[in-house]
Amino acid sequence: MSAKHDNLLEEIQNRLENLNKSERKVAEAILRDPSAATRYSIAALARTADVSEPTVNRFCRGFSASGFPDFKIRLAQSIATGTPYVGQNIKPDDSVEEFADKVMLTTMANLDKARQALNPKDLATAIDYLIQAKQINFFGMGGSAPVALDAQHKFFRFNIPVMHYDDALMQRMVAAGSSTGDVIVIISYTGRTKEMIEIAQDALANDATVIGITTPGSPLAEVCTVVLGVTAAEDTEVYMPMSSRIIHLAVIDILATGVTLKRGEGFRNHLKKIKDSLKATRLPPASS
Amino acid sequence: MSAKHDNLLEEIQNRLENLNKSERKVAEAILRDPSAATRYSIAALARTADVSEPTVNRFCRGFSASGFPDFKIRLAQSIATGTPYVGQNIKPDDSVEEFADKVMLTTMANLDKARQALNPKDLATAIDYLIQAKQINFFGMGGSAPVALDAQHKFFRFNIPVMHYDDALMQRMVAAGSSTGDVIVIISYTGRTKEMIEIAQDALANDATVIGITTPGSPLAEVCTVVLGVTAAEDTEVYMPMSSRIIHLAVIDILATGVTLKRGEGFRNHLKKIKDSLKATRLPPASS
DNA sequence: CCCACATGTAGTAACTTTACCCAAATGTAG
DNA sequence: CTACATTTGGGTAAAGTTACTACATGTGGG
Numbered sequence: 122m123s124a125k126h127d128n129l130l131e132e133i134q135n136r137l138e139n140l141n142k143s144e145r146k147v148a149e150a151i152l153r154d155p156s157a158a159t160r161y162s163i164a165a166l167a168r169t170a171d172v173s174e175p176t177v178n179r180f181c182r183g184f185s186a187s188g189f190p191d192f193k194i195r196l197a198q199s200i201a202t203g204t205p206y207v208g209q210n211i212k213p214d215d216s217v218e219e220f221a222d223k224v225m226l227t228t229m230a231n232l233d234k235a236r237q238a239l240n241p242k243d244l245a246t247a248i249d250y251l252i253q254a255k256q257i258n259f260f261g262m263g264g265s266a267p268v269a270l271d272a273q274h275k276f277f278r279f280n281i282p283v284m285h286y287d288d289a290l291m292q293r294m295v296a297a298g299s300s301t302g303d304v305i306v307i308i309s310y311t312g313r314t315k316e317m318i319e320i321a322q323d324a325l326a327n328d329a330t331v332i333g334i335t336t337p338g339s340p341l342a343e344v345c346t347v348v349l350g351v352t353a354a355e356d357t358e359v360y361m362p363m364s365s366r367i368i369h370l371a372v373i374d375i376l377a378t379g380v381t382l383k384r385g386e387g388f389r390n391h392l393k394k395i396k397d398s399l400k401a402t403r404l405p406p407a408s409s
Numbered sequence: 410m411s412a413k414h415d416n417l418l419e420e421i422q423n424r425l426e427n428l429n430k431s432e433r434k435v436a437e438a439i440l441r442d443p444s445a446a447t448r449y450s451i452a453a454l455a456r457t458a459d460v461s462e463p464t465v466n467r468f469c470r471g472f473s474a475s476g477f478p479d480f481k482i483r484l485a486q487s488i489a490t491g492t493p494y495v496g497q498n499i500k501p502d503d504s505v506e507e508f509a510d511k512v513m514l515t516t517m518a519n520l521d522k523a524r525q526a527l528n529p530k531d532l533a534t535a536i537d538y539l540i541q542a543k544q545i546n547f548f549g550m551g552g553s554a555p556v557a558l559d560a561q562h563k564f565f566r567f568n569i570p571v572m573h574y575d576d577a578l579m580q581r582m583v584a585a586g587s588s589t590g591d592v593i594v595i596i597s598y599t600g601r602t603k604e605m606i607e608i609a610q611d612a613l614a615n616d617a618t619v620i621g622i623t624t625p626g627s628p629l630a631e632v633c634t635v636v637l638g639v640t641a642a643e644d645t646e647v648y649m650p651m652s653s654r655i656i657h658l659a660v661i662d663i664l665a666t667g668v669t670l671k672r673g674e675g676f677r678n679h680l681k682k683i684k685d686s687l688k689a690t691r692l693p694p695a696s697s
Numbered sequence: 698c699c700c701a702c703a704t705g706t707a708g709t710a711a712c713t714t715t716a717c718c719c720a721a722a723t724g725t726a727g
Numbered sequence: 728c729t730a731c732a733t734t735t736g737g738g739t740a741a742a743g744t745t746a747c748t749a750c751a752t753g754t755g756g757g
Contacts, residue, residue, distance in 0.1 A: 143704065159482050163746055173705045178747065189746060190478070190712095194447050197482045198489030213670055217536070218529035220670065221663045225524035228659055229517045236513035241506035248505070264562055271555035271654065363662045366559065367655055371516055374651045375509045382501055382508065431737065451713060461738050466714065477713065478745090 129184065129199040130155055146170045147180045159197045163189045231364035232371060235351040247347045248379035250330045255302035259285040260292045265308040268369045272306065275377040289316045296320045299329035306332045310365045312339025321345060334369050417487040418443055420472065434458045435468045447485045451477045519652035520659060523639040535635045536667035538618045543590035547573040548580045553596040556657045560594065563665040577604045584608045587617035594620045598653045600627025609633060622657050
């Protein structure tokens with residue numbers, strides 16, 4: 122089952138510095154046009170990189186492949202995963218098509234990292250808490266406010282009392298007034314916003330459950346009951362964080378899906394009824 | 410460039426019925442363990458399928474590969490794309506790990522569809538309108554409200570007057586009060602909410618620009634100045650729409666990126682200053 | 698100046714493909 | 728309905744590629 126992403130291309134990139142002259146030539150030839158490399162024979166690649174065939178072969182073995190053909194297959198898989206763009210940062214002179222592609226592919230790559238990083242056990246624990254919750258509150262400030270709002274929308278359909286707050290004062294009040302059985306989900310990219318940490322501690326002091334969707338290892342993560350964490354490196358300093366919110370949304374989707382599934386068949390009908398109640402406000406589907 | 414998903418495995422599955430006896434034996438052998446097939450030599454695969462080597466070769470050519478090695482590479486890519494999950498819907502008895510993976514992979518697949526479907530020219534047009542805007546308003550109701558809120562957060566940093574509205578009454582008032590140079594971005598998954606269409610028409614009547622992030626071909630799309638459209642099929646009827654909002658967010662990311670880039674270097678410093686102003690509210694990065 | 702490492706040459710082994718042939722099935726004419 | 732022709736499916740074996748191994752040669756560091 123396990124998908125174990127080799128990310129061969131990334132590995133080649135990383136080890137580029139540690140390779141000797143000829144092998145670096147091979148690496149560069151491959152990175153120059155990875156998908157072409159999958160079509161080359163060992164002789165063709167050797168010629169392109171201007172080295173001998175055994176050098177290519179040694180290079181392949183260096184990346185723990187049994188030989189050139191095996192290496193080519195791993196490379197092909199690595200490409201299919203969308204890896205070629207990963208890490209390629211957006212440059213000021215990119216065309217619209219180029220940076221649009223980069224934004225999309227970077228987002229996809231980050232989602233994939235998140236997929237691999239997320240711990241199913243923690244997810245399951247979080248879902249269990251949410252199902253048993255008397256009341257759910259989503260807290261997110263600044264850039265995470267939309268995520269909290271979205272979460273409220275999704276969980277609203279489960280007929281558990283649910284709210285979101287994007288304002289520290291209200292969050293503090295809710296945390297102070299919480300008790301056993303209340304679940305507070307705190308969404309924060311950095312996990313280093315002082316107030317959020319204090320709020321989490323307040324809630325915990327009142328025996329509420331605190332689920333953190335934040336960076337693992339951050340001060341906020343330290344205090345949460347459960348942490349659903351992802352480290353998506355991005356150029357936070359200058360541009361705005363982009364992928365992180367999308368990952369957070371995806372985590373919310375997973376939690377919502379989990380709650381739906383665990384509630385069983387009867388409950389899925391309830392969801393359908395809510396959907397149906399919205400139909401009246403819409404025009405009929407395109408007829409032509 | 411073009412990523413053209415072959416989905417070779419799917420194609421083999423589909424054509425299984427139309428193959429003659431021996432070639433079907435080959436197909437079945439491959440489907441039985443696709444990833445093993447990528448490691449086999451033609452002789453090994455022939456033995457496993459209990460046919461001769463040329464038969465395997467003919468089979469490969471039948472799937473428009475130049476030969477067996479080429480076929481193996483396409484097969485490898487097909488496996489790596491995560492194909493097994495794409496389209497596989499979530500089932501009530503999935504484990505947490507399974508459905509979490511499916512949610513993520515479905516989202517990724519939809520983002521990729523969006524990436525290919527988005528028209529760079531329309532994006533460029535939208536970005537131009539946004540740069541020249543006197544005022545930008547994001548409208549989104551229900552599930553699209555969080556997207557509108559997120560957009561406001563992102564565009565707030567550009568020091569253009571920007572607001573979001575999630576309430577039809579306010580939206581109508583803003584549309585009625587708009588004029589040339591105002592840009593209204595309407596976010597709607599279905600593009601069939603009656604009120605939104607009327608609101609769009611009001612805004613257009615006042616010479617405002619209306620950018621629609623919605624389903625192409627929908628009634629709303631018909632009336633917009635520019636449409637940034639994506640058709641992400643999902644199980645809207647029972648579960649809630651998930652991927653669509655994430656795609657919409659990604660589109661917002663692209664627009665924001667475009668505006669940032671087009672504004673040039675000086676402006677990116679301005680963004681950095683805003684970032685810096687937030688530092689004071691945070692704990693320092695992990696020190697250990 | 699020598700040793701060790703890096704790299705290339707040439708030959709061999711493995712793998713793939715082509716050319717050819719046989720067998721079975723289907724079609725056709727007597 | 729039989730007998731011959733034609734097409735289709737599929738295997739054998741040899742030719743052609745491709746990849747690997749063993750060895751030779753060069754080159755930089757001690």
